[in-house]
Amino acid sequence: MTEMPMVRYENVSKRYGAFTVLDNLNLDVARGEKVSIIGPSGSGKTTVLRMLMTLESINGGTLWVDGEPMTHMSKNGRLVPADARHIRRIRAKIGMVFQSFNLFPHMTALGNCIEAPITVLGMGRKEAEERAAELLDMVGLSAKKDHYPGQLSGGQQQRVAIARALAMRPKIMLFDEVTSALDPELVGEVLQVIRRIGAEHDLTMLMVTHQMGFAKEFSDRVCFFYQGKICEQGPPAQIFGNPQNERTRQFLNAVLEAG
Amino acid sequence: MWDWAFTIDILPVLARAAVITVQATAIGFVIAALLGLVLASIRLSSPAAGLVVAILVELVRSTPLLIQIFFLFFVLPKVGIVLDAFTAGVLAIGLHYAAYCSEVYRAGFENVPRGQWEASIALNLSPWTTFKDIILPQALPPVVPALGNYLIALFKETPLLSAIAVVELMQRAKIIGSETFRYTEPVTLVGLFFLVMSLLSAGLVRVLDGWLSRRYG
Numbered sequence: 001m002t003e004m005p006m007v008r009y010e011n012v013s014k015r016y017g018a019f020t021v022l023d024n025l026n027l028d029v030a031r032g033e034k035v036s037i038i039g040p041s042g043s044g045k046t047t048v049l050r051m052l053m054t055l056e057s058i059n060g061g062t063l064w065v066d067g068e069p070m071t072h073m074s075k076n077g078r079l080v081p082a083d084a085r086h087i088r089r090i091r092a093k094i095g096m097v098f099q100s101f102n103l104f105p106h107m108t109a110l111g112n113c114i115e116a117p118i119t120v121l122g123m124g125r126k127e128a129e130e131r132a133a134e135l136l137d138m139v140g141l142s143a144k145k146d147h148y149p150g151q152l153s154g155g156q157q158q159r160v161a162i163a164r165a166l167a168m169r170p171k172i173m174l175f176d177e178v179t180s181a182l183d184p185e186l187v188g189e190v191l192q193v194i195r196r197i198g199a200e201h202d203l204t205m206l207m208v209t210h211q212m213g214f215a216k217e218f219s220d221r222v223c224f225f226y227q228g229k230i231c232e233q234g235p236p237a238q239i240f241g242n243p244q245n246e247r248t249r250q251f252l253n254a255v256l257e258a259g
Numbered sequence: 260m261w262d263w264a265f266t267i268d269i270l271p272v273l274a275r276a277a278v279i280t281v282q283a284t285a286i287g288f289v290i291a292a293l294l295g296l297v298l299a300s301i302r303l304s305s306p307a308a309g310l311v312v313a314i315l316v317e318l319v320r321s322t323p324l325l326i327q328i329f330f331l332f333f334v335l336p337k338v339g340i341v342l343d344a345f346t347a348g349v350l351a352i353g354l355h356y357a358a359y360c361s362e363v364y365r366a367g368f369e370n371v372p373r374g375q376w377e378a379s380i381a382l383n384l385s386p387w388t389t390f391k392d393i394i395l396p397q398a399l400p401p402v403v404p405a406l407g408n409y410l411i412a413l414f415k416e417t418p419l420l421s422a423i424a425v426v427e428l429m430q431r432a433k434i435i436g437s438e439t440f441r442y443t444e445p446v447t448l449v450g451l452f453f454l455v456m457s458l459l460s461a462g463l464v465r466v467l468d469g470w471l472s473r474r475y476g
Contacts, residue, residue, distance in 0.1 A: 092383050105397065120382065
């Protein structure tokens with residue numbers, strides 16, 4: 001028996017009214033795999049992450065996380081829609097970093113990183129603070145731990161957001177265009193942190209990105225989305241070096257010209 | 260004209276009535292602020308219950324406070340709920356302003372960016388923790404000035420309690436007037452009291468708002 005993937009999208013569909021965002025998506029992400037999702041805006045790539053984080057409902061299909069169905073649960077041998085408790089248990093395995101950081105503005109960097117460990121994991125304050133301090137150190141912000149988000153640059157805020165997500169010890173990390181809201185000179189420091197946690201932690205990562213250079217160098221696999229479907233996927237060398245699909249070629253050419 | 264001896268004479272009596280006015284204001288506002296928060300929170304958590312709350316709020320806001328006071332004091336006893344004048348009056352004021360305060364809180368909640376809710380979900384915070392630790396601390400500071408304005412408005416409406424014979428400041432002034440046929444001094448003193456207290460409260464609210472926006476802004 002083959003090992004279940006860390007994440008499985010099985011015939012997943014998402015519609016807004018008559019508009020189909022994602023059409024029968026099938027995607028497996030292996031344990032520890034780093035997958036980049038690229039594609040034009042409106043192609044449904046952010047929705048892929050938001051559904052997994054339970055920020056969006058799905059209209060059809062099943063989401064599997066770590067061998068268990070997330071959207072459904074087994075009751076008396078039958079699959080029924082998952083209740084809140086089941087969803088929270090599965091969701092604990094997933095962390096997410098947002099384009100707009102979404103730090104809690106009324107809490108310090110450290111406060112942002114200890115809130116969930118204390119209230120959700122039931123960790124003691126002292127232990128939570130020690131671990132948060134380690135994580136903030138890892139993202140290069142130990143000197144800023146008592147600063148409020150408003151006192152930090154965009155790049156620093158995003159690094160705090162990464163530390164905050166890691167503090168919950170997720171198995172899966174989702175990065176949703178995490179450098180898109182940053183000034184160009186701040187992009188590097190955030191990508192550096194992602195590189196580092198990719199190397200040091202045994203995390204499965206899914207990222208939606210416009211940083212083609214980073215996707216090429218960092219990911220094990222790149223998925224090109226177009227109009228709610230995976231149009232082409234493969235190792236970065238293939239997607240960027242020798243794309244098979246005409247849409248992929250057009251998209252990459254357009255991005256390269258703009259860059 | 261103005262009689263200073265008479266003024267000094269009635270001051271202690273009015274001062275005692277002023278205590279009742281301040282009590283009615285304080286208790287009424289605590290009811291308004293807390294119940295308003297509860298009502299706004301219900302609207303936040305459940306659309307169905309929220310609809311019921313919305314209808315109640317609209318009902319209360321669209322009828323005069325005086326009628327509500329009369330209702331609690333004269334109509335409720337018909338169904339066996341007998342309240343003394345002070346209780347009925349303060350309750351009516353509290354309920355009336357709770358409706359207004361709930362709208363203020365609602366605006367506060369709506370002002371918290373969606374991303375804050377999403378980050379809370381991503382961190383797996385429970386709905387209660389999200390509300391208490393994330394949403395409320397961001398929703399409250401910006402609405403403090405609006406709540407403060409309602410505190411002052413509520414305070415200025417406490418003379419309505421004189422209609423059901425609560426001996427607050429206005430009722431005391433009326434009694435003094437009818438006993439002595441002198442209205443100038445008591446009514447002027449009552450007016451001055453409201454003026455000074457309103458200005459003081461407005462100043463306090465401004466100081467509090469300044470502190471909050473430095474702390475949370």
